[in-house]
Amino acid sequence: MSTASKARAIMLQGTGSDVGKTVLVAGLCRAARNRGLSVRPFKPQNMSNNAAVADLPGEAGGGEIGRAQWLQALACGVPASVDMNPVLLKPQTDIGAQVIVHGRMRGEAKARDYQALKASLMDAVMQSWERLGEGADLVVVEGAGSPAEINLRPRDIANMGFATRADVPVALVGDIDRGGVIAAVAGTHLILPEEDRRMIVGYLINKFRGDVTLFDDGLAAIERFTGWRCFGVVPWLREAALLPSEDSVVLERAVRGRGPACKVVVPMLSRIANFDDLDPLRAEEEVEVVFVPPGSPLPSDAALVVIPGSKSTIADLAMLRENGWDKDLAAHQRRGGRIVGLCGGYQMLGRVVRDPHGIEGGGGAEGLGLLDIETVLEPEKIVRNVSARSVIFDEDVAGYEIHLGRSTGPDTLRPAVTIDGAPDGAVSPNGRVWGTYLHGIFSADRFRAKFLEELGVRGGGTDYRAGIENALDAIADHLERHLDVDALFAAAR
Incomplete structure (x- = not known):
């Protein structure tokens, strides 16, 4: 492999946006920590206006990272670092965004101009990747969007562009709640070039409601189309609603409070x-x-x-x-x-x-x-x-x-x-x-x-931080029950 972290790594990529990758990565990080592993989160490129300030400075100094990577660092039990999210895009208009590199604002770029910047940004991604793995047992990587966006593949730094460069195996995440998950997984297999397809070691289904045995025929169909192994089917994780959200799409279906006092x-x-x-x-x-x-x-x-x-x-x-x-x-x-x-x-x-x-x-x-x-x-x-x-x-x-x-x-x-x-x-x-x-x-x-x-309001002031920690533990427990976590971690390299 051309460049690699010293830690073993596994990457979650989605069949689309908002399939639950952020929560799954946080849950897997907490599961790894509960197993006694030294674990770190990593997202090469993030797009979000929900930012956090890193607890630890990177080599380039402290600064902004995606809120999701702050949460995932909390799940790992380690201070957040700018190296956990080396490239952060903060949308300002429908076609332009502020570009944050290693926690610092590099400038602004329109979407078309940003594509030309990606070659230089990959260097920043790989610098953080090298630093982040020092002393860790495992790194759990989160992709962005979907590898099926093959029109973006030539300059990709967020999904297969990173995975192939760093030689990180990929588990694909499909969201059954939005419908069409068989086509989403099989379609991703169909359109990926062979170089990218060979990086995928299996898939998992997320956000399932009801009796999972009712989807046995669906899993069999996906296996026929792809040959990929299934790491498991994750139920709808109610505790995810207790975690800080990163994508404003969740606001369109935000759950209201239980007591309208x-x-x-x-x-x-x-x-x-x-x-x-x-x-x-x-x-x-x-x-x-x-x-x-x-x-x-x-x-x-x-x-x-x-x-x-x-x-x-x-x-x-x-x-x-x-x-x-x-x-x-x-x-x-x-x-x-x-x-x-x-x-x-x-x-x-x-x-x-x-x-x-x-x-x-x-x-x-x-x-x-x-x-x-x-x-x-x-x-x-x-x-x-x-x-x-x-x-x-x-x-x-x-x-x-x-x-x-x-x-x-x-x-x-x-x-x-x-x-x-x-x-x-x-x-x-x-x-x-x-x-x-x-x-x-x-x-x-x-x-x-x-x-x-x-x-x-009387009796307010519940222990908010404890609620987040408890939610992370509960999600990790769910993943241990519904995923073959042993196999998923064993696929890391």
Whole structure:
């Protein structure tokens, strides 16, 4: 093989996007850890606006990685590193994205231009691959999209382009919940070139509901068409809903809270980012979190509206107005409702957002005017994990910052939090509207309990982190029962 990690490795690739690869990789990482193995996650290229800040710096320094790789590192019981996701694409428009390499912003590229960059990015991928395997027993690799996208194969760095370069065997994942899984697996076998097909050591079926024996004929059909072995059929993993999600497609079918005592409303911005900030609220029994799609009004019975992060603040401000959500927010405020803005959402709450450096195309936009602040977008990107303290509730909080911009104005004299002793965010004079650049603030259990108490929720503040750990353990247990994990790990090389 041309280049290889010192650890053994197995890669999961999907018959399509959103087949559950991220959760399966996390579960396998936790299963390997429970077996006493030193395990690491790896995703060569990721596309997501849900980013995390790496716990450990890579050789190029610390920075951004996909939220999924942060979760998978947690499953492994190791600090997250930028080498776990060397290339991260953060979509800004329908045809362009910010390109993050080894945790640092390299620039912006349109989809067509990005294809030309891939040859140089493969070098970055392989550098991380070499470093990541040092001292590990096993690396579980996650592909992106599908290897069946053969039109992208010549410059691929995310699926078979990486697998063949690093000589990593592949297990194919099919999603039976969306239908057509026999055709998806057999069709992938049919259209892959022989060089890629020989990398596949077997397949597994994910998201099965009901009696698995009813699919025996389906498995037999796949074997006839492909000759591949089946590693198992995974049932619908309900615990997956308790894990941070990376792909905003899940918001279109988000499960609402079990007790509608307190309704939290979140407008689904076109470039919504870091929406997992809301996960700790969704985990509370007495909270219902509703993501409102474009074309629908914000519900009038909301106790709280959260304006989430955005990859394109100015464009999403325009979207808010196009959907009439600015008027809904004003009405919500008049009714005495509370409003919180996080990162880009915080910027939108101010009087104006200025873009003198053309970061989002130049010019600027009028804000919602709910906080007396103004924001200037600046080229230097702040990326860091932080410890902080809530000024409003006098509780320790923690999280991370990923933003371009600086906000100033009279309401910043009432900061929402302090970070390393420095004020951050702003609070309205009546205290009902506030914003901050701090992502992850709702993960702090004691802060969340006090915050929800003001909204009429008693007994909030469940141990959110413990819930994630328990979900990972439960998923690992399911995989041990329903997959031939021994065979899957034995196929690694």
